[in-house]
Amino acid sequence: MSQKRTRIALLATTVAAIGAMVVTATPASAAFVVPLEEPVKNWVVSGELTPKKLNQPLTLPEGSTFNGRANVALEIEPGGAPFATGTVTGSLFVPPFDTTLLLVGLVPTAVGVTFTQVGTTEGTLVTAPEAECAGSKGVSGSKGCVTLSVPTKAELGITEIGLLGINTPVHCETSEPVTFPLSAHVTLVELLHEGPHFAGTVTIPPMTCEGLTGIAVAPLLTTLMSGPDNPYTLSIGPPKT
Numbered sequence: 001m002s003q004k005r006t007r008i009a010l011l012a013t014t015v016a017a018i019g020a021m022v023v024t025a026t027p028a029s030a031a032f033v034v035p036l037e038e039p040v041k042n043w044v045v046s047g048e049l050t051p052k053k054l055n056q057p058l059t060l061p062e063g064s065t066f067n068g069r070a071n072v073a074l075e076i077e078p079g080g081a082p083f084a085t086g087t088v089t090g091s092l093f094v095p096p097f098d099t100t101l102l103l104v105g106l107v108p109t110a111v112g113v114t115f116t117q118v119g120t121t122e123g124t125l126v127t128a129p130e131a132e133c134a135g136s137k138g139v140s141g142s143k144g145c146v147t148l149s150v151p152t153k154a155e156l157g158i159t160e161i162g163l164l165g166i167n168t169p170v171h172c173e174t175s176e177p178v179t180f181p182l183s184a185h186v187t188l189v190e191l192l193h194e195g196p197h198f199a200g201t202v203t204i205p206p207m208t209c210e211g212l213t214g215i216a217v218a219p220l221l222t223t224l225m226s227g228p229d230n231p232y233t234l235s236i237g238p239p240k241t
Contacts, residue, residue, distance in 0.1 A: 038070040038192060040090055047234035049115075049156075049178075051204060051225040054101060058113055058156075061097035066090055066236050072125060072188070084146050084188065088123035092152060096159065103161070103224060110162030116155045118177040123150030125191075132185040144188040148196050153177035156204065158221060170217050172209035174226075178202050182234065195237035203228045 045064035048057040068090015075083050094115040103109040125146050133145035157173040182198045207221040208214075 038072070040066060040068045040070060040088075042067060042239050043195060043236050044239060045092060045094070045234070045236055047198075047232065049202070049232045050230060052230045053224055053227060054103075056101050058099060058115075060094055060115065064092075064094045066092050066121075068121065070125070070191075074188075084125060084127045084144075086125035086146075088121065088125060088148065088150055090121050092117045092121065092154070094154075098160075103220070110160070110167065111158060112160030114155075114157035114159055114173075116157065118153040118155060121150050121152050123148065123182075125149075128185050133187050133190075145185060146188060146191070147183065147185055148191065149181075149183045150196075152180045152182055154180065158207070158209075158217075161217065168213060170209055170213055171211065172207050172214060172217060172221060174205040175208045176205045178204055180232065180234070193238070195235065198234045199232065201229045201231050204230050 043066045045066050046060055048059040050057040068088060070086060070088045072084060072086035075085075094117075096112065096114050098110060098112055100108050101111050103111070125148050128145045128147040130145050132147070155173050155177050158170055159172075161168050161170055180198075180202055181200060182196075183200075184196045184198050186196050204226045206226045207218050209218040209221070
C-alpha cells in the first residue's frame with residue numbers, strides 16, 4: 001500500500017513539475033523527456049455486457065483481471081505544453097461463470113458463460129485537450145489529460161443451458177470475436193491510481209454450436225442475443241488491498 005502511494009505521489013509531483021516547466025521554459029531550452037514504465041499486475045476488471053434483445057446483463061465475475069504493462073513518455077518542448085505518448089499491452093482474463101437469463105418466455109434459464117480474449121491488447125495513449133478530462137481526478141494546474149485507446153476482441157461462449165433443473169452441456173460461441181472499441185479520456189494520475197472506465201455498444205455476431213443439440217440451440221441464441229447496439233461497461237483498476 002505504501003509503495004502504491006509513493007508511486008502515485010511521485011507521478012503527481014512529476015506531472016505538476018512538468019506543468020510548471022511550461023511557464024518557465026525558454027526558447028533556448030532543450031526538450032525535457034520523462035519516461036514512465038508501469039507494470040499492470042492483476043488489476044481488477046469489472047463490468048457487464050447487456051444483450052439488447054434480452055435486456056439482461058452478463059456481469060463479469062470476481063476474479064476477472066488484466067495483466068500487462070504501460071509505457072509512457074512525457075515530453076515538454078521549449079515554450080510548449082507537455083505532450084504524452086505511450087503504449088499499453090496486456091491480456092484480459094475472465095473465469096467461466098454462471099448466470100440466469102430469461103431465454104424462453106418468462107422461464108429463468110441457468111446459463112454457463114465464457115468470455116475469452118482473442119489475441120493481446122495493444123493500446124495507445126496520447127495527449128488530449130484538457131477539457132476532455134473535466135471532472136477527472138488529476139493534479140491541479142497540470143496538463144495531464146490523455147486519450148487511452150485499447151481495442152479488445154473476445155469470444156462470447158455458452159457452455160451450459162439449464163431449464164427446470166435439467167442442465168444440458170453445449171459448446172456455443174460467437175461466429176467471430178466481439179470487438180470492444182475501448183477508449184476513454186483520463187488524467188495520467190487517475191489512470192495509475194484508479195484505472196480507466198469504458199462504456200459503449202458492440203455488435204454480438206451470430207452464435208454457432210457444435211453437436212446435434214447445437215443445431216437447435218444456435219438459432220435460439222442468435223435470435224435472442226445477436227445484433228448491434230448492445231451496451232457494455234468495463235472498468236480496470238488496481239488490486240484491492
